[in-house]
Amino acid sequence: MSIIRVQSLTKRFKRQIRRSGKMSAFKDFAFPRHEWKDAVKEVDFQIDKGEIVGYIGPNGAGKSTTIKMMVGILVPTSGSIEIGGLVPYKNRLENSRKIGVVFGQRTQLWWDIPVMETFRLMQYMYKIPQRQFEENIRIFTEILGIDEFVNVPVRQLSLGQRMRADLCAALLHNPEILYLDEPTIGLDVDVKERVRGFIKEVNRTRETTVILTTHDTSDLDKLCSRVLVIDQGSLMYDGDLEYLKRHYSRHDVVTVETDSEMPENLLRTRFQDDFTQEGRKCHVRIVPEKDSTADCIAWFIRNGRLLDVQIRQTDIDEVIRNLYSTFKRPEKETGSG
Amino acid sequence: MRLYWEIFKRSFQSAAAYRLEMIAQTVSSLFGILIQTSIWLALYRGNAEHASTAGQISIRDMLTYAILSSCVFLLINNQMIWKLGEKIKTGEIAMDLIKPIHLARYLFSESGGLALFRVVFQLLPVLAFGAVIYGIVPPAAPDFVFFAVCLLNGIVLYYLMSFICGLIAFWYMVNWHTNSLFHLVMTLFSGSLVPLWFFPGALSKTVSLLPFPLVFYGPISVYLGKRTIEEEMVLVAMQFAWIALLALLLRWIWGKAVKKLVIQGG
Amino acid sequence: MQGIRLYMRFIGVYLKSKIEYDHIFVFMDLVLNSVWPVVNMVLLWIMLQRFGNLAGWDFDHLLFLYNLGYLPFLISGMIIWNPTKDLQELVRTGHFDSYLTRPLNPLAHLIMRQFSHGHLFGLVLSIGMLVYSVNRLDLPVNAGSAVVFLSIVAGGALIYGAFMLFCGSLSFWFIKSESVYELVVYEIRSLIEFPLPIYNKVVQAVLLFFVPYAFINFIPAQGILFPDRSAWPPALQLTATPILGAVLFALAFAFFRIGIDRYQSTGN
Numbered sequence: 001m002s003i004i005r006v007q008s009l010t011k012r013f014k015r016q017i018r019r020s021g022k023m024s025a026f027k028d029f030a031f032p033r034h035e036w037k038d039a040v041k042e043v044d045f046q047i048d049k050g051e052i053v054g055y056i057g058p059n060g061a062g063k064s065t066t067i068k069m070m071v072g073i074l075v076p077t078s079g080s081i082e083i084g085g086l087v088p089y090k091n092r093l094e095n096s097r098k099i100g101v102v103f104g105q106r107t108q109l110w111w112d113i114p115v116m117e118t119f120r121l122m123q124y125m126y127k128i129p130q131r132q133f134e135e136n137i138r139i140f141t142e143i144l145g146i147d148e149f150v151n152v153p154v155r156q157l158s159l160g161q162r163m164r165a166d167l168c169a170a171l172l173h174n175p176e177i178l179y180l181d182e183p184t185i186g187l188d189v190d191v192k193e194r195v196r197g198f199i200k201e202v203n204r205t206r207e208t209t210v211i212l213t214t215h216d217t218s219d220l221d222k223l224c225s226r227v228l229v230i231d232q233g234s235l236m237y238d239g240d241l242e243y244l245k246r247h248y249s250r251h252d253v254v255t256v257e258t259d260s261e262m263p264e265n266l267l268r269t270r271f272q273d274d275f276t277q278e279g280r281k282c283h284v285r286i287v288p289e290k291d292s293t294a295d296c297i298a299w300f301i302r303n304g305r306l307l308d309v310q311i312r313q314t315d316i317d318e319v320i321r322n323l324y325s326t327f328k329r330p331e332k333e334t335g336s337g
Numbered sequence: 338m339r340l341y342w343e344i345f346k347r348s349f350q351s352a353a354a355y356r357l358e359m360i361a362q363t364v365s366s367l368f369g370i371l372i373q374t375s376i377w378l379a380l381y382r383g384n385a386e387h388a389s390t391a392g393q394i395s396i397r398d399m400l401t402y403a404i405l406s407s408c409v410f411l412l413i414n415n416q417m418i419w420k421l422g423e424k425i426k427t428g429e430i431a432m433d434l435i436k437p438i439h440l441a442r443y444l445f446s447e448s449g450g451l452a453l454f455r456v457v458f459q460l461l462p463v464l465a466f467g468a469v470i471y472g473i474v475p476p477a478a479p480d481f482v483f484f485a486v487c488l489l490n491g492i493v494l495y496y497l498m499s500f501i502c503g504l505i506a507f508w509y510m511v512n513w514h515t516n517s518l519f520h521l522v523m524t525l526f527s528g529s530l531v532p533l534w535f536f537p538g539a540l541s542k543t544v545s546l547l548p549f550p551l552v553f554y555g556p557i558s559v560y561l562g563k564r565t566i567e568e569e570m571v572l573v574a575m576q577f578a579w580i581a582l583l584a585l586l587l588r589w590i591w592g593k594a595v596k597k598l599v600i601q602g603g
Numbered sequence: 604m605q606g607i608r609l610y611m612r613f614i615g616v617y618l619k620s621k622i623e624y625d626h627i628f629v630f631m632d633l634v635l636n637s638v639w640p641v642v643n644m645v646l647l648w649i650m651l652q653r654f655g656n657l658a659g660w661d662f663d664h665l666l667f668l669y670n671l672g673y674l675p676f677l678i679s680g681m682i683i684w685n686p687t688k689d690l691q692e693l694v695r696t697g698h699f700d701s702y703l704t705r706p707l708n709p710l711a712h713l714i715m716r717q718f719s720h721g722h723l724f725g726l727v728l729s730i731g732m733l734v735y736s737v738n739r740l741d742l743p744v745n746a747g748s749a750v751v752f753l754s755i756v757a758g759g760a761l762i763y764g765a766f767m768l769f770c771g772s773l774s775f776w777f778i779k780s781e782s783v784y785e786l787v788v789y790e791i792r793s794l795i796e797f798p799l800p801i802y803n804k805v806v807q808a809v810l811l812f813f814v815p816y817a818f819i820n821f822i823p824a825q826g827i828l829f830p831d832r833s834a835w836p837p838a839l840q841l842t843a844t845p846i847l848g849a850v851l852f853a854l855a856f857a858f859f860r861i862g863i864d865r866y867q868s869t870g871n
Contacts, residue, residue, distance in 0.1 A: 013870060032699060053792050065870070073703045075868045096706040110613070117616045121715075124609045125707060153620055335705065361782045368790045371806070372797065379801035380654045387653065511628055517635045524642055531646050535653050 003176065003209055004047040004070065009079035011040040011065050012057060039065040041233035042079070049176070050207040052199070054214065054224035054241070058324055062233040063213050066179070070211070071101060071179055082149045084176055097126060100170030104182030109154045115165045116150045117285055126173035133172065140168045143198045160191035167195065171202060178202070180212045184219055197223050217320060229323065237323065245319050254293055256300045257308040270299055280307075339445040348450025363413075363459045366407045367466065373403035373530065374471055390541055391534035391563040393495075398561050401474040404467035405557050406529050409488070411460045411553065413495045415448045416516060418519065421503025422512025431598060441587070452492075476560045483569045487556035490576035495552045497583040504587075506593045528554025534563070548579040614718050621720060629720065637725035639777055640673055640732070643796070660799050664828055665797070667736040672820030672836030673841050674729045679720045683764045684788075686713035687771030691781055694774045694866065708860060710768075742827065753846040755869070759819035761848030763792075765855035766814065772855070775862030785813060795820055815851075818844050 008088045017033045040062045057063050068074040072095045073087035088095040109118045123133050141147045184192045202208050227235035261280050274285040286293050300306055377399040386393040397501040424430045433440050445537045502519045506512045533541050555572050606644045621629050651662045693699040770787050773780035791814050799821045810817040828841030
């Protein structure tokens with residue numbers, strides 16, 4: 001059952017074309033020229049309750065424009081959006097009660113007062129019953145450890161602490177949908193882990209739908225089962241993250257350490273150019289169509305004395321990069337769900 | 338020397354980028370003139386002259402005073418306290434100490450470039466406006482020479498005072514407070530709005546011992562010919578004395594500041 | 604209304620937090636923000652020692668006039684100055700978005716995020732000066748006059764607020780609306796610190812019909828002190844301010860709303 005329904009969503013902006021050359025500033029002022037730019041073009045997708053979806057794309061692809069329309073900040077040029085049965089920009093107040101938003105780079109907390117006081121203000125704002133409020137604070141303390149800094153004014157918090165506080169503030173009212181815009185940017189690794197764990201937990205216990213935009217591919221890996229990829233306003237991919245990895249990874253790399261250096265011409269007969277040598281270590285690129293990791297290792301066992309093997313699977317960064325590089329061809333891919 | 342000239346030029350050029358701010362300041366100046374002249378006209382209401390500690394002052398004198406005061410303000414106004422404060426807060430001041438350049442002279446050249454820009458694009462239009470709408474009293478020749486000297490001294494004095502206030506940021510961080518306090522004192526005692534000759538006798542005498550009126554009241558009263566030659570010479574002498582005093586004070590504070598910076602890291 | 608209770612609560616917590624962490628700076632903030640009217644009054648007093656009166660208004664009259672114009676400015680300043688002044692920055696950087704994701708009227712939300720504590724002391728000082736001048740001028744003090752007085756101050760605050768909101772909202776259309784804001788909120792405002800008749804006809808017309816700040820202090824002050832100098836009936840002189848304030852603020856708020864609609868359709 002879909003909680004988010006987006007159909008033929010389009011957003012068109014009017015941009016002034018800036019001239020160059022003599023008298024350009026004057027001409028721009030007196031005779032302005034405009035062009036239409038489609039930031040979002042006929043985007044269609046549906047999201048079910050309880051999904052954690054990654055919404056990614058190169059910079060300027062139209063991600064934040066889509067999110068803004070879903071959240072109710074921006075009005076679409078054409079097409080329809082339904083969030084929990086409501087049209088967000090037409091029912092801004094009601095929609096706001098059901099959603100939580102976290103912007104990675106700026107805080108939604110009150111700057112000068114202690115964190116706990118911001119939470120209390122939000123309790124008043126969203127009319128959160130006392131029991132729910134206390135229960136949530138308890139859970140937040142347990143998983144995110146916010147009790148360490150809950151009485152400190154927001155402007156004295158570190159980035160990691162602020163992000164945790166922002167996340168809590170967004171979830172205090174048990175929203176149905178959580179929008180996260182670059183939530184882990186600039187955070188230490190251990191804080192990132194806690195934040196991800198928290199999001200997963202909230203999703204598990206409350207069936208909160210999560211929409212996540214990020215450039216951090218480990219976020220995607222650890223949280224999302226489904227990924228929507230947008231580029232130049234159009235939806236380029238909508239499906240499984242696993243399928244994406246399988247389909248867009250080029251090769252794994254096997255690193256083998258032998259007890260003595262392998263002769264180069266021997267390696268060349270087996271692996272042609274798909275290897276590099278570092279003393280007793282060989283790095284072999286396994287190209288899926290031509291070879292397999294198992295065969296490669298088997299060969300080393302037959303032809304040398306194996307001391308150590310490491311298999312590095314395709315980095316999701318590489319997957320995304322490969323995916324983006326295919327965007328020069330205007331095709332749309334759908335993966336099996 | 339060549340270096341400072343380059344800084345002066347560059348400051349002049351980059352001032353052009355702040356077009357909007359410049360216009361806003363000019364407008365502000367014009368409003369100031371509007372208010373002051375309206376008040377003086379209303380105060381004088383029909384009387385051509387009024388008594389003061391410097392003799393009879395005519396309404397024309399006061400109108401000229403108001404216009405000149407606004408012009409002087411445009412000339413001397415600087416961001417010194419704020420700029421220095423920022424440099425100290427961010428620690429940039431440490432870099433300035435390493436460079437083979439004298440900070441005070443550097444900032445002076447920079448202010449100079451800005452001041453020249455102001456003269457051409459703000460002061461002259463404001464002066465022209467004032468002269469056309471309200472009329473200015475022309476100065477007598479010898480008075481004008483003294484006026485020029487006094488004005489120059491006044492500029493140096495104001496610069497020194499601003500610099501000293503700016504350095505206070507080494508000890509007291511909130512530089513808008515220092516700025517505000519300085520402007521407060523200047524507004525009260527410099528004669529920029531109310532000339533000292535209208536102050537009650539005792540107050541007038543006390544305040545004229547301070548350096549503040551030497552920036553506004555001093556030069557302008559000379560321009561309007563309200564002083565005898567002896568008085569003018571005394572005035573100039575006082576200015577030089579204060580400049581020397583403040584320069585020493587600046588040296589002393591600067592020494593303390595550098596010590597603080599070097600020992601504590603700023 | 605619940606929103607007001609919420610705001611009151613915020614102000615309490617905000618002040619407590621400020622005092623706990625920043626006491627010396629808060630103190631200086633308060634003092635320096637409030638000293639300016641005193642400086643102005645001192646200069647005025649000095650001038651009047653020599654000249655007697657300004658357009659028929661003596662020092663006590665002028666003290667009353669000045670503070671009748673200043674008090675409403677402080678009140679609207681504490682509440683609505685920061686958000687309207689910063690609106691330009693918020694719109695430009697896109698931070699304004701976060702004000703649209705909450706179940707709250709964006710203006711209320713903007714107001715509730717801050718409180719310009721710096722003007723508190725000035726408020727006390729201004730009230731003090733008003734009380735002093737009311738005393739000196741022997742003005743009637745009773746329930747009726749108190750109501751009239753409060754409505755004039757409230758009306759004045761609404762007029763200032765209206766213009767702050769209007770100029771701030773210009774940033775939904777123009778990137779560099781700061782200078783207009785400063786012009787209207789500071790420069791033009793400084794004109795009404797003195798009695799209207801000292802200015803030429805053009806300026807008077809502006810202050811009465813275009814940016815009607817004259818209604819904040821001059822019209823009611825004249826109505827109280829010199830009711831015979833105006834052609835209008837005294838009742839009108841005293842009630843025009845709150846009515847005008849309500850109307851102007853409603854218009855400014857409508858303008859703000861239109862600005863938000865524009866923001867929502869064109870991004871930023």
